[in-house]
Amino acid sequence: MSSNQLDSKVPSGPLANKWDKHRFDMKLVNPSNKRKYTILMVGSGLAGGSAAASLAELGYNVKCFCFQDSPRRAHSIAAQGGINAAKNYQNDGDSIFRLFYDTIKGGDFRSREANVYRLSQVSVNIIDQCVAQGVPFAREYGGLLDNRSFGGAQVSRTFYARGQTGQQLLLGAYSALSRQIGLGNVEMYPRTEMLDLVLVDGHAKGIVIRDLVTGEISSYSGDTVVLGTGGYGRVFYLSTNAMGCNVTAAYRAHKRGAFFANPCYTQIHPTCIPVAGEHQSKLTLMSESLRNDGRVWVPKKAGDKRPANQIPENERDYYLERKYPSFGNLAPRDISSRSAKEACDAGLGVGDSGRGVYLDFADAIGRLGQNVIKERYGNLFEMYQRITDDNPYDVPMRIYPASHYTMGGLWVDYNLMSNVPGLHVIGEANFSDHGANRLGASALMQGLADGYFVLPYTIADYLARVGAQNISTDRQEFKDAEQQAKEKTAKLISINGKRTAESFHRELGRIVWDNCGMARNEAGLKKALHLIPELREQFWADLNVTGESGSLNQSLETAGRVADFMEFAELLCQDALHREESCGGHFREEYQSDEGEAVRNDKDFTYVAAWEHKGVGSPAALHKEELEFENVKLATRSYK
Amino acid sequence: MLDIVNEELAKTDIEPIHFDHDCREGICGMCSLVINGVPHGPQAATTACQLHMRSFKDGDAIYIEPFRARAFPVIKDTIVDRSAFDRIMQAGGFVSVNTGGTPDANAIAIPKTASESAMDSAACIGCGACVAACKNGSAMLFVGAKVSQFADLPQGQPEKTARAKAMVAQMDTEGFGNCSNYSECEAVCPKDIKVSVIAKMNREYLSATVKTLS
Structure with a gap:
């Protein structure tokens, strides 16, 4: 394991001024030049949908891809309870700093201070934005907005729309996105799945996709790629995620060089x-x-x-x-x-x-x-x-x-860009804001913060630096990636074994849940790291995919996604084994107090573990981002 | 249930029955099955994914079909193309505000009754059962729900005329039929959207056309 330090690019200066300062320091793309840039947005949930709409409003060309039949069906829709914002409408002592502090503490002191503070700052704008879109939040009889409390907070800062807050926020973002599609600023590609990331001179400049209706595999080029593809909770097979949720886009980007950070932080x-x-x-x-x-x-x-x-x-x-x-x-x-x-x-x-x-x-x-x-x-x-x-x-x-949710995800810097230049990652797909545990009503907040109020600023900095390049998909890099995707698809179909992908997924999920679920220990993780490659071998020897690749084929879709979970599960367990402490959603039985509470090891593990892919079956290489806490004191989390 | 059928089919190397499904919580709107002649099946206010086998007796035959409507072409097995709904939304199902620069969320007080009524309409999941149940293949419950949501809220007022006209025009272009007041749509709606939204839409549309004439 190497341990190169990662640069988070957090701006200098006092916490409260960082985002403001950074917005001034970043480069801009002038309004008439924005149309020269094409942004490939993968995913259309709260993060992807809101980002696609906002970027199109600014004048960029956006191509947006989702595997569902409509962007309105992304799984953000299933979030029920609410969205946090430091509005302090209840006059109960809330503030931006308190939301920041609660989130850092809730994340068990394993998140980046500057990101979380920015999240808290823009949280108030999100509510304004959603109300302006016509999101029918719950109200008091006087006509003002109502709030309720959520776990990990002693103030009422959660805005809600009955038990359907995620649906209403997603439909708000979807309506903004629909408007931009209608205006011709966004080209929408539903029933389309990303199969690979294309790099040109080390920069993310395209994606390979499969049209899920025709089965055709092709590629698209752009000036930057944004992944808003959600989390990997279905690695456990049974989860509250939708049946289609998967790690494929993020994991295939990982195989192309993007570091995967803190995969062991999973929320049960x-x-x-x-x-x-x-x-x-x-x-x-x-x-x-x-x-x-x-x-x-x-x-x-x-x-x-x-x-x-x-x-x-x-x-x-x-x-x-x-x-x-x-x-x-x-x-x-x-x-x-x-x-x-x-x-x-x-x-x-x-x-x-x-x-x-x-x-x-x-x-x-x-x-x-x-x-x-x-x-x-x-x-x-x-x-x-x-x-x-x-x-x-x-x-x-x-x-x-x-x-239910995964805090880990692709590593990103303060600009939400991964270590692969040009690859931006937003929402649940990145690792950035929740540390080792996410508080309730904070996922919607982060997805929309990234999409509406962070990425539209930070993406310009990258684009202005590299300039519009108008890259053609005729380049060899695209041809090669397409070819590889086709071969992989053909291979899945040609195995002709006895078991369905679903049954392999169920078995994988049981291994991961039993050994890397709510509580983990060294022996269990080592056992899982032994069982997963064995199961993967069986998968590639005994998989049965019916039908053909040249048409709509749901068993082929499932097989491709399960194939990635088969590899990703190993990374998850490797990370869980390496983190010899208990924090947030990662509970190692060896590290607990006499009362059974989690015991962190701040001396050795106050860092983000970002993993570099080194080939299937080979251990990933560790890169570290040390976390610095200048504004909160590391303390044992107490809710007593 | 279909998962089990498909698992069995796969064992005998028969291609499984394709069906749209995703969240399995009744909220994403992906389900699009007609079960025993009724979109989403026999249980009221329930999507197909939330319909349990305990709703049937042992030995019952269950007939499964796709949603049928001129504007929803079948893609494969029970999977249909509902992109017409998206195009109606693109025509006017939004408030034209860009990101940023919006007033404080509490700047405009909205009566609780208005926001609750807007929420009743906004609960629509866009599944299209209303269309599948209608002998005219009408999308008026779907469009009415969106028009009503915005008609109830102050944020929807500036564009109310343009919105009603644009959404109705797109609905007609897509080949959805008209409403004959049978209320089959309301009966099958998994989210209990009421036909009163159609009345509201007609009122909005009428007032929009009259305004344009004068």
């Missing part, structure tokens, strides 16, 4: 509906906002199978309230998830599987009445009932943690 969301059976393909999240009014508990006695309402108060353990009295049920996600796992490991779990804890609204319904609860969470309660056939107004919900 505490409030999901428990797994019900073997054939399940997907887990459903219940918004964290439910923890505002729901109380989490398990029976005090192991194996207590009485129905919840027959277990008297004094035989219940409201373990979050007991262990973390000041944050209670609103303890951050990593801590809440781990506590649920501990309770279930101790045999206290509820439901048939024993992998579940109660989230009980009886007190809140008694205090506020059923109508208020219905107004706040109606659609979530309906969703729960539809899936489980239980009525949560009468019996407590059963919840269990599930893979």
Whole structure:
């Protein structure tokens, strides 16, 4: 392992002035020159959609690609609870610095101060922007915006639109994007998947894509490539991500030289509906906002199978309230998830599987009445009932943690550019702002911050420096990359084995969940690093893809994505094994206090681990970005 | 259920049944199956992905078809092309504000009733079940929901005339039919959008055309 230092390009000067100073220091592209540049945007979710729209408004030519049939369907749409912003509308002591501090602390002191501060600064603009677009946020009777609280914060700074905040924000970005498509400033390519990144003289200048309807593989060139392709939570197979979510674009960029940072920081969301059976393909999240009014508990006695309402108060353990009295049920996600796992490991779990804890609204319904609860969470309660056939107004919900979000991602500097010049990465696909754990309602904030208010500035700096190049896809670099993509596709089809990609994915997910899930240890990770290459070998020997490559073929799409997860899972475990500390979503059993709390090792691990690809099956090479904390003191995270 | 059928088909080397699906939470709007003759199946206010097998009895035959409408050509098996919806949105389903320079979010107070009503319409997931259920293949519930959302909000007012006209014109161009007030669309809508949005759209459209005439 080498350990070259990475340059984050964080501007000098006081924290609060960095972004302002940087905006002045960066180069600009003058309005009449913007049309000479083409930007390839991959992904159309909150980050990609908002960036594509904003860049087109500025005058750039944008080509935007997504695998769904419409940009309106990106998985950002499924975010339920809300979006944070330091508006301090509630007059409860919020400020930009407090949001910054909460986010740094929530991320267990493993994120970059300057990025997080900038995020907090622009958070207030996001809400203004969305309201102007016609996003129907929840309001008070006086007509002003309403807020609620989320985990890891003691102020109410979360804006929401019922339980469909992600949908409404995405439709806002989609409407802005639609306007630019209608005006001819964005060319939209739906049902299109990126298969490779094309480098010209070391710069990202193009992508290879597969048209998912015709099966045709071709390439596009541009002056810069932006990935807003989401996270890799489906490496666990079962997750709250959509079925199509994948790591392919990011991972193939990684294979072309982009460093992958902190893949071991994965978020396991505490409030999901428990797994019900073997054939399940997907887990459903219940918004964290439910923890505002729901109380989490398990029976005090192991194996207590009485129905919840027959277990008297004094035989219940409201373990979050007991262990973390000041944050209670609103303890951050990593801590809440781990506590649920501990309770279930101790045999206290509820439901048939024993992998579940109660989230009980009886007190809140008694205090506020059923109508208020219905107004706040109606659609979530309906969703729960539809899936489980239980009525949560009468019996407590059963919840269990599930893979939900990934804090790791491609390494980017302060300009959101990866180590590959010209390759920008935004939203969940990059690693930048959440450290080792993301707070609730911060993903929407980061996606839109990157897309609306950061990338449109920083991308100009790169473009102005290199100039418009008008690169042709006739160049050899494009031909070679296309050829490789075609060969890989042909190979997937030609194996003619016995097992579907789906079944391999399920098996891979089990290995990763068991050994690199909510709690990890050296032996388990080493075992996974042994099992994954074996499974990968079987995959390439016994895969069965039906149909052909020259038409719409969903089993081929799945196979290509699973092939990347097969390699990526190894990187994830390698990173988890190397990080000999517990922090945020990365909990190593060897590093915990007597009370079972995570123990960080600031002396040796206060850095970003950015991995360089060294060939399939070979260990990746480590590059470090040391994290410097000038404005907050590194402290043990306490929510007690 | 289709996953299991497809897994079995693949074992016998038969190409699986292609169907659009993604979030499996009823929010992305990708599902587009007609189940036993009803878009999204027998359960009210539910997308196909959220329809559980417990809604059927053992031994029931289940018929699965694609959404059928002139404006939604079939691509393969049950997968249809709904890009006509995107083009309607591109014609006017937005507020023309660029990024940046917007007033403070609390600068304009909006009555709670107005924002709640806008949210009822904005809940549309753009799945197209309304079109598939309509004997005329009309997209009026979809378009009405978007027009109504903006009509309810002060931010939508400056462009209300142009928006109603442009979206309706595009809807006609795409080959969607008219409304005959059967309300089948409302009955199948997984998000419970009410036909009152169509009335609102007609009012907006009428007032837009009258304004242009005068």
